[in-house]
Amino acid sequence: MATAASDLPSGQYYRDLNDYIAALDKAGKLQRVTRPIDKDTQMHPLVRLQFRGLEEKDRKAWLFENITDAKGHQYDMPLVLCAMAGSSDIYALGLQCTVAEIPRRWDYAQANPIAPKVVDSGPVHEQILRGDDLKDRCLSRLPIPISTPGFDNAPYTTASHWVSKDPDTGLHNVGNYRGMLKSEHRIGVYPASPGWGMRRHIELWRERGHDKMPAAIVIGVPPAVSYTAVTRLPNDVCEYDVAGGLAGHALELVKCVSHDLLVPAQAQIVVEGFVPTSLQEMEGPFGEFPGYMAARDYSWFMEVTAITMRNKPIYQAFLSQFPPSESSKIRGIGWEAACFDYLKAGGFDNVLEVHYPETSGSFGVCLVRIRRGKEDDGQKVLDHLSKKFVGKVAIVVDEDVDIHDPGAIYWALSYAMQPYRDVRVVDIPLMPLDPSIAPPGANRGLTGEKPRMSGLLIDATRDWAYPPVSLPRQEFMEGAVKLWQEMGLPELNLRKPWFGYNLGHWSAEETEEADLAARGDYYVTGEKQRQQRRTLD
Template identity: 25%
Template sequence: MAYEDLRDWIKTLEKHGELKRIKEEVSPELEMTEITDRVSKSKGGKHGAGGPALLFENVKGFPGQTVLMNQFGSERRMALALGVNKVDEIAERISGLINMKPPTGGFLDKLKMLPQLGELTNAFPKTVSAKDAACKEVILKDGFDLNAFPILKCWPQDGGRFITLPCVITRDPKTGKRNMGMYRMQVYDGQTTGMHWQRQKVAAEHYRNALRAVAAANASGDVRTASVAAMAESAGGTVTIPDGPIGGLRQVALGNLKGSRLEVAVAIGTDPATTFAAIVPAPPEVEEFLIAGFLRGKPLEIVKCETVDLEVPAQAEIVLEGYVELGELRTEGPFGDHTGFYTMEDEYPVFHLTAITHRKNPIYAATIVGKPPMEDAWMGKAVERIFLPAMKMQIPELVDIHLPVEAVFHNLMIVSIRKSYPGQARKVMNAIWSLGQAMFTKCVIVVDEDCDVQDLGEVTLRVANNIDPERDVQFTLGPVDSLDHASRLPNYGSKMGIDATRKWKAEGFERPWPAMIEMDAATKARVDGIWAKLGI
């Protein structure tokens, strides 16, 4: 089921009893966070774990405006958002496509493939005209002001107000590929924000490619300055010209970068599948517009922007158009993050607005992050289930994975494997650390296939009993998440792998390995038959 837009999604939430309208006046400064935090951490009641979605209809200081929060904040709503009964159904669709083989029979075999081929066809976005794009009901090319929207200040020590659920769209200057990612944006004033592009994110690579392009165009001899080094480090890499006709590696002065821009567009309040597509850890070669279409089962409608050469979801509530000026950095933060700690101040690019378009009476969509569990826990669990088939393609022995919400996703991954040879658990650890965003995983625990990785009690039993710490714990160094405040250096630190599988003689374990205690099947069946009579 594809939702046309955010409003269609809200109607569905209400129809299913998953929406609570808040009539009391509530401030977007701290108060909405406190209310949403309490709701998202609720474990019982009418709506179960995660509470209901919240629509604030009486926003202090913003008469007539509404704010949607906690829209993905439960297992049921996450499935509803993707139009399925269970999120695992998406994984099954992906498995079907991955395992799709050319038809070997006649016409009937080809007909059987049509549904799968249709899924791929529906993934491609559809460009519509401005008159068919609801996001252009109001077009402001001058006199616009971000302060007109009820943007949240989430936590007391936050550096300001932050846009927390934006779909940020950029185009790679090198390949022309679009990317849609979710990066928080601190509001500096009515026309500028921060752009929190952590160096390992795709948009940050687009920024670096823009720097390299400018460097290649403007380089004239060796120019080395401290400001260039600082700028290059903040961009996440040295700005250089590759060896070629010019000869040698050269750097370009910061002054030569002024006036050079990377265009950016930001969609706020899209249909739920499109918003979710912005957070998935897809390969850079796969555009998120395609992922949105696949999840929706229907092409995503996109429309050209007014002032930048980019496309945005046509039915979005709000669209911000603009650019980052290469070489311009500004202090961003602190920000109360999903780790449960504040991310400290750092230097990030600045987003300058050139236009704002929006629907009439736009609905502002936001989320908050902090100590888990919160709304992002359910989004992270959906990512875990949906991308398991893709991980199995890279790591065939993989049976299941679990990213406990208490470890805020990138700090712990528990994996079960079909062990076939000595040292395989360590091979799997290293394979995980080589996979896209999985490279940030601080701790990897590997267990045998008969261990349910979703059962933390069972995992704890295996780890506590199956390891000799000196032998079975592996340490390595590499990139870590920018939010990791405990690493020895920003973005660089150590990781740990724990081999909690049964040890083999071929791995140097000479002692007998004991069997786990389990009742025999016949006794279980007999007790099952008399259980009701026991009155226990």
């Protein structure tokens, strides 16, 4: 069930993660766990069950208040999981809107970004640990869970928003990347997509002759920051600005204690350090959003110089791995909004809706619903998509096709397109986490020549006028719904289309004959046809 407007928080946007967790609890969307839970073997398997055994509406965020590890160590901070996007309803709560209003909130935020403001101090600097403070215990202070017990080779940060900046412009990037726990003072990072975000910044710092790049990991933030960190925004757009647009006010940022990067003052935890630009280590395997273990490969790492945090911090993690998951939900909603804006900015005012199905990891399949005016409208949309947002398969359909219903997509694929005419294969931007790119052990694009990645473009819009949809006309179906309800039959969840409608190829004579039939006067039509007989030669 979508969030009701009456159930939403009133007043200002959440100041921090603490405020948001309180709102989740009040809305009945928080599962508190006070019994001891092993973060290495029990935590993720327990929460995974809700994605394999419950309807989306029943998923919750989970707050673990008594955390141990495989060696019996007790942690002094709680951990929240699935708080940002355990479901669409939870995501909507994070934006203080209804599910139906999410696209408009994103559209407004991108059109009206709010630049952050720098402040002298904030809660994230209540504890500043560096030097001797971290000599014996550094990263092990944090209850970083194992996401895929039995397959992952270490604990990995997942809701880890890595901050870096362009060495020329100073423009900050906030991107969400996993972080492999390698030692007390070293953590891996896997910025997979060439030319984007932190990956591009590392390349720029190296090209400018720098042997290391300042970086920071932000953990535990208001939802607006997480929502922008996981969304593919243009390289010349700062995520802090769009997050401000989502929140409705400027984010407060503080300067790191190890370098001049700016991080959210209201964050729970910040891990600071430097990334060597010319060194890589083996990283992985790790369970990733396509639903398979991501193969080990060489990637970058950060040498930790400081940890700053609140006096009583809350550690935050995402549940990713096999779809559906929190990862697929948070990516899907953000990507839908960003892709819609990308198409609109490209001049495609006929685009009505974009959808990335959760079961595709909110990446592999991109569905677009358009109002088709010209013969090549569908192909033009696909051409523009393939430059950035295509995923693996992009399908464009007519405005009457429900892109949230797989059955409606199968219908469009079956009868609105011809493969020889409407299907193309093109090269698309690389996503190294896709296991179909290359066999295990082969180059996946972090070093050397990039492997080829292709996308399937399908224009499943109708190329000409069609006869009506073969369902009873609307007034007859509405009468049937009323009758159904009077009979006390089970509640209906009607899928579109649930009544027939004209698609352009239908004559006045055919309409008249159908009206006659509905009145019981079909013999009139039979007599007319008798008079129109023809004799075969």
